[in-house]
Amino acid sequence: MNANAPTKINRPLHWFAVATAIATFLLLGAGGLVTSHEAGMSVPDWPNSYGYNMFAFPISKWTGGIFYEHTHRLWASVVGLMTTILAIWICVKDSRQWMKWLGVIAFLLVVAQGVLGGLRVTMKMDSLGIFHGVVAQTFFVLTCAIVLFTSRFWIELASQQKTFSVPRGLRSHVLFVTILIFLQLILGATMRHQHAGLAISDFPLAHGKIWPDTNPDAIARYNAERMEATNVNPITAFQVILQMVHRIVALVIFAGVAAAVGLSVKRLGKKDSLTKLAIFWLALIILQIALGIATIWTNKAADVATAHVLVGALSLVTGALWCIIAFGRSAKSPETQNETFGAFGTFAANK
């Protein structure tokens, strides 16, 4: 295959990538429901399920928390299979060497994610649950990036001689906010995998104050006053502080994304596709904040909390795709070619 020949659009491959990304998004939801229903340990063994081969576990036994955990494992197997097919397809049919590596990385990441999930159960480690949640989000970004790279939009962008570049300051700003969203997701995953329910059960105040007390007497009082109806762990000072940091970072992210919209309008114009993407991004963040508040006001209702996870994932993906497109455009632009990362220059040239 001539590595210098322009890449051809492979529509079936692209649409299979879309299907894989959608399947991954649904898996994020399924996994989110597992944690939201505190069902992560409801199937004590892995890779079997209560001694049965996972694919032969009787439906009559899919009760309570088992329903969420077991169906999530089954759907994960589907995503694993789809990712394997996608990786092989890319390696065979895509002429871009870096895309082949991306396919291999996707395959390795989905295998690692499956093993992480299994080890979380067999080793009974909440910390592995946090990794499992974060890797899930990262994998979702990767599948969406593959969708972008196999799309007509990207391939045509790469074949253009000149593009309208995105100013470096704007690119850096959006990259920074996207990284902040990723850190916020890590914070959120850490909060959820404390399995302590809501460490702060009121909003906009926190235990009746702007900044809650976290001394031992206060923590003892929070635990004494909480009448839990599920098997949540006791609240700790660390969890209270974690939620407060999560709230503050949410405000910083909102300000950052709002600024990204303003800067895009000013530097790119209202009609630029990246400006429109930034506006969509801001809408997602507003929705995410509303869902975060609703999570508290509904006492962490499982469907609301899971929706909060999903919109968080979409927020991360939107920022990541914005960055990729912006860097890709700038790599082709004569004004910015010298300041763009060499790798993105390679991406844009499809070499």
Add this chain to the structure above:
Amino acid sequence: MKISSIFLLAATLAATPVLRAADIVGTITFKGTPPAEIPLTQMEDNADCMAMHTNTPTTHHYVVGPNGEFGNVTVFLRNADGSEISGKSTGAAAASAVLDQKGCLYDPTILAVQTGQKITVKNSDDCIHNVHAIPKVVGNQEFNDPQQPGGADLSYSFPKSEMFLKFQCDVHPWMFAWVSVFDHPYFCVSGADGKFTIKNVPPGKYTIVAAHRKAGEQTQEVEVKDGNATVNFTFEAK
């Protein structure tokens, strides 16, 4: 030995009161109205479990009788200086404590055992449970085991003392029980009538503790010297 010495020894012994182990008994009461219990609404989505109840069960954080009798309070002894009593466990020889799963609820929800004492977990339900204990003290091992309906009883023990070690079922997230583990036999859990008895306490001075997960902890000094000692506790609504 001279007869006079024998008489002197016998007289001395007769004059000295014999100090025997005795019980510490008492009653725990709750003044005021405890917080309202919460309906286990998540159970309503589970037909297997709801089939065993006529109404939706509630939590049982407070077990308070009509006259303020306060049940499910863990009562135990510490040394007189407040330090934990250790190295006195007879758990290995003690009868097994039983934790049952009935109606998709743990029975009892508050349990106290000795280090090394066997805890037998039963599944009296017609549905799967998983038995998941989450200790916090290093040395006590976390476990998570399936238990089929009609399946064999499971047995566990813990080598380290720990207050309110959580047992939970992840299939049914409203199921939880708290097991306190002591390195001595001087403890009990108050009954629904608020009464408690700590049996066979050696003579001496102690600190007696009444601990409730929500209502808090109270301590008093107690001395066992001549027959049973009586200590009462009163918790108040906050």
